[in-house]
Amino acid sequence: MVAIIDYGMGNIASVQKALTFLNIQSTVTSDFKEIEKSKSIILPGVGSFLQGMKNLRAKNLDQFLTEQVLQKRKKFLGICLGMQLLADRGKEPHANPGLGWIKGSVIKIENIPFRIPHMGWNSIDVKIDSYYKEIPRRDFYFIHSFHFVPEDKHVIAATTNYGINIVASIQQDNIFATQFHPEKSQEAGLSVLKTFFRNA
């Protein structure tokens, strides 16, 4: 069972729909008991970093998820804002702390000769291929104005180029996260989800 964390930050139906399509059992929840029972966890989300952290804290999910993922080492997938919140700190709309599971910060995409938000299908360059082995194509759907800059470059699982190299995906132990939306990236996205949740 996969627990999809419901913390009022949108886009949750699509994540569950993708898992259902792949015959992966999931539940949308913020209930500690249900999360405790599940083998793995997805933190989805769109919206601002500050609002995301506020909503997690309001339900004490920040501490509980930290325990589930860092101590109990449950398999964890963060998507979009759910990846950004893993950083020490964010700057949307102003400086504030994140979950701090991955050292680094989330900053605005700036000084590029392209339009912002970074919106649409962009190809990724895979650095760690654990969950990218079976992707039929390298284009994934991105929609964001902020990006994650990790301190340790070894956690970068994939990058995408948009004038600068943007971190498209992160992997550290039991934690995997994507800036793009696998649930919106058709076959390529479904392949990543399928590979990640194999045996989950």
Next chain:
Amino acid sequence: MLKVRIIPILTFNGFGLVKTKNFSNPRMVGNPVQAARVYNSRGVDELVFLDIFATEQKRKINFKLVGEVIKECYMPVAIGGGIGTIDDINSLLKIGADKVVIKTKALTDIAFIKEAVAFFGSQCITIAVDVKKEGNVYKIYNKLGLDLTLDDFTKKMEDCEVGEFVLTSVDNDGLMNGFDIELVDCFMSATKIPVIAAGGGGEMIHYKNLFTKTKVEAVGSASIFHFTQFTPMDIKNELLKHNIPVRV
């Protein structure tokens, strides 16, 4: 490298798909859920789904029907029609919309647009910009009797930090005789955010012209998919011939 997006725009009247000409004479063109299923199987880049009568008929969008449409889609979906409250946006996001498209409310309530951006993030808020040329000036087409130039409205929306514009030429809508290249070109210089250009696509050369003569990175089309044999993939194959990056 970011690919250009080819986006079917499905307009509906609350229950069935319709297609207009110059924003008038809606003609029934089919079932929204079936259409979504077909576009999903064809791997389109994105889908825009608009209830073009909700505001005029003073009703909310049909959330049940929209939910059924989104269920068919494993690609991003933008939904619009009659959006006037934060709750409306929340309800659409909950059933799987990625973006919402706002028009009338943006013309009358800038504070609401700011609030929506603060709440959901720029990336979630798309503004429909329907343009009609009056004399030599591009004006915002609306049924409220508001006299707004394209320039003024665009600046106001950029100040709200919205995430995207759907730019539609009312003069070219449904005629399938080509895009208003001049309009798209001048709009692209006026804004720094992503734009979906719509209104006028009917033949392959129209798409080639749009992407080679302007800086636009996404196109929205309806008539060509309803009334001809061309598919989004045909457009991509055409663009590939001209070295325009597409997702195939």
